[in-house]
Amino acid sequence: MTSVMLIILAVWFVAxxxxxxxYVMMALAGAAFAYVAGIDLIVIPQKFTKAADSFPLxxxxxxxxxxxxxxxxxxxxRIFRFATVCVGWWKGGLCHANILGSVIFAGMSGSAVADAxxxxxxxxxxxxxxxxxxxxxxxxxxxxxxxxxxxxxxxPMIIYGVxxxxxxxxxxxxxxxxxxxxxxxxxxxxxxxxxxxNLPSAPVPGITEIREALIxxxxxxxxxVVLFGGMMTGxxxxxxxxxxxxxxxxxxxxxxxxxxxxxxxRIVLETVETTGVLMALVMSxxxxxxxxxxxxxxxxxxxxxxxTLSSQLAYLLMVNVLLLIVGCFxxxxxxxxxxxxxxxxxxxxxxxxxxxxxxxxxxNLMIGTITPPxxxxxxxxxxxxxxxxxxxxxATWPFLWPLVAVLAAITLIPSLTTYLPxxxx
Amino acid sequence: MSxxxxxxxxxRVLHGxxxxxxxxxxxxxLAQVVARKFFEPLVWSxxxxxxxxxxxxxxxxxxxxxxxxxxxISLVTDRAGPMLKTALGVFSDLSVMAFALIFAVKGWRLxxxxxxIETVTLFFDFWVVYLIIPVSALAAIVxxxxxxxxxxxxxxxxxxxxx
Numbered sequence: 001m002t003s004v005m006l007i008i009l010a011v012w013f014v015a016x017x018x019x020x021x022x023y024v025m026m027a028l029a030g031a032a033f034a035y036v037a038g039i040d041l042i043v044i045p046q047k048f049t050k051a052a053d054s055f056p057l058x059x060x061x062x063x064x065x066x067x068x069x070x071x072x073x074x075x076x077x078r079i080f081r082f083a084t085v086c087v088g089w090w091k092g093g094l095c096h097a098n099i100l101g102s103v104i105f106a107g108m109s110g111s112a113v114a115d116a117x118x119x120x121x122x123x124x125x126x127x128x129x130x131x132x133x134x135x136x137x138x139x140x141x142x143x144x145x146x147x148x149x150x151x152x153x154x155x156p157m158i159i160y161g162v163x164x165x166x167x168x169x170x171x172x173x174x175x176x177x178x179x180x181x182x183x184x185x186x187x188x189x190x191x192x193x194x195x196x197x198n199l200p201s202a203p204v205p206g207i208t209e210i211r212e213a214l215i216x217x218x219x220x221x222x223x224x225v226v227l228f229g230g231m232m233t234g235x236x237x238x239x240x241x242x243x244x245x246x247x248x249x250x251x252x253x254x255x256x257x258x259x260x261x262x263x264x265x266r267i268v269l270e271t272v273e274t275t276g277v278l279m280a281l282v283m284s285x286x287x288x289x290x291x292x293x294x295x296x297x298x299x300x301x302x303x304x305x306x307x308t309l310s311s312q313l314a315y316l317l318m319v320n321v322l323l324l325i326v327g328c329f330x331x332x333x334x335x336x337x338x339x340x341x342x343x344x345x346x347x348x349x350x351x352x353x354x355x356x357x358x359x360x361x362x363x364n365l366m367i368g369t370i371t372p373p374x375x376x377x378x379x380x381x382x383x384x385x386x387x388x389x390x391x392x393x394x395a396t397w398p399f400l401w402p403l404v405a406v407l408a409a410i411t412l413i414p415s416l417t418t419y420l421p422x423x424x425x
Numbered sequence: 426m427s428x429x430x431x432x433x434x435x436x437r438v439l440h441g442x443x444x445x446x447x448x449x450x451x452x453x454x455l456a457q458v459v460a461r462k463f464f465e466p467l468v469w470s471x472x473x474x475x476x477x478x479x480x481x482x483x484x485x486x487x488x489x490x491x492x493x494x495x496x497x498i499s500l501v502t503d504r505a506g507p508m509l510k511t512a513l514g515v516f517s518d519l520s521v522m523a524f525a526l527i528f529a530v531k532g533w534r535l536x537x538x539x540x541x542i543e544t545v546t547l548f549f550d551f552w553v554v555y556l557i558i559p560v561s562a563l564a565a566i567v568x569x570x571x572x573x574x575x576x577x578x579x580x581x582x583x584x585x586x587x588x
Contacts, residue, residue: 017500019517024495046535061447065451235458268443271447281496
């Protein structure tokens with residue numbers, strides 16, 4: 001059966017490039033295997049519904065809704081103003097503000113795309129108005145957007161947690177230190193660039209300005225406090241926190257007066273559509289994962305791998321190289337769902353911490369969102385900045401290294417990802 | 426009533442159901458928190474929220490199939506000439522249709538197999554949960570067939586959603 005699966009996967013890989021939806025190719029590959037193996041095809045709708053019948057997964061659409069509500073509520077502008085007041089007066093200040101803004105926004109949003117297409121729009125415009133070149137603005141926005149899914153809440157981590165049967169709470173906590181490290185590493189590069197390119201800085205803000213910015217951004221700053229406070233004290237579960245967060249975002253929108261009641265159906269409909277896109281992938285990945293495990297391909301691959309690579313570090317390095325290449329060509333969540341059944345079992349067999357492996361995988365694929373030729377976040381920032389894609393790619397290059405450095409750090413030092421989850425156990 | 430009118434009404438029903446169910450799902454989870462902290466815990470809310478989510482997922486699948494917003498690898502299609510592009514588009518539609526057909530037939534069997542299987546805490550039987558499978562599959566077949574006609578006539582357009 002392993003050889004049958006290999007043939008199916010080879011056909012499937014070629015068919016992926018036909019431009020047909022990735023989910024349908026995954027589902028048909030799973031169906032083809034079931035047909036050849038003589039399994040009743042009723043397994044297809046069964047696996048699909050079983051994958052969706054998950055309470056933890058419910059958090060995903062509600063966090064998507066929260067991101068849309070936050071982006072429609074004008075809270076992003078206030079976050080950026082607050083960040084500018086905090087660090088704008090440094091050399092290359094708006095680059096630093098861009099990074100800090102992304103860190104704050106990351107505490108309320110779980111996707112790099114929401115960051116780039118939400119607060120990114122404001123950041124790029126403000127940086128251009130202040131005399132920065134468009135390429136730098138788009139590049140730093142793209143690079144800092146990758147922090148969004150690393151600092152919790154995080155859409156890819158929910159999907160990873162469900163697909164790899166790992167604690168989502170631990171993954172969330174495990175992402176905090178790497179996320180902050182990413183911000184620091186990016187700020188370090190910005191500092192060097194600012195001196196070399198003599199980037200401008202904003203005037204030092206007065207007390208009233210600081211106070212106004214703080215009051216404006218206060219509801220946004222409180223969002224992670226409400227979420228984590230609620231989860232840590234056991235007031236609600238991670239899934240419930242998503243519903244509370246969406247409700248909180250709605251209240252914030254009403255408070256600022258930026259969300260009108262009649263806009264809500266449109267926002268919800270967009271979320272339903274995005275949920276459909278996400279769930280089609282999750283459900284068909286469950287079917288393909290089932291077919292893979294029936295074919296015993298992952299088991300045989302895992303046995304071969306653990307025979308060849310005996311150390312955790314060698315395996316992690318191999319996974320990193322593989323994911324960095326895959327990330328260049330494939331959208332992050334699809335890539336993750338396809339690779340989890342293949343990469344996770346050997347990692348567990350080698351005794352790698354599940355949280356560390358999850359965060360490494362997610363961070364790695366997030367770097368993939370800012371690498372050509374398929375870099376979704378780059379596409380968005382290039383479109384927002386109205387610049388050619390290749391120019392933004394080139395400008396993003398220097399900001400890639402600090403992110404890769406953080407990836408190397410969390411690969412080499414497990415405690416960076418495992419310390420916080422152990423602390424709150 | 427013209428076909429245009431019918432299709433517009435169908436889309437409205439689809440969108441309306443999606444919106445109502447999604448808001449309902451959020452409210453259910455919120456109600457669960459409130460009830461547990463301040464009143465009696467709800468025993469049925471989690472199960473119901475999960476089933477509503479299944480419905481939302483499948484309705485979202487139809488909506489995104491209609492808007493052609495599913496994630497795809499467009500490295501080749503972006504660089505293809507008009508003929509190849511149409512051919513690949515038809516191939517894509519045919520694969521979705523093949524999948525939806527299996528889904529409709531086997532989904533209907535799943536419904537029949539669950540006619541008298543009871544849910545744990547709710548008042549309805551399991552077939553209600555599964556009913557969305559054949560329904561959404563049939564809707565997807567109609568949607569994709571319409572797209573294929575538009576594609577051959579050269580009037581189809583796609584927009585991609587990013588996660």
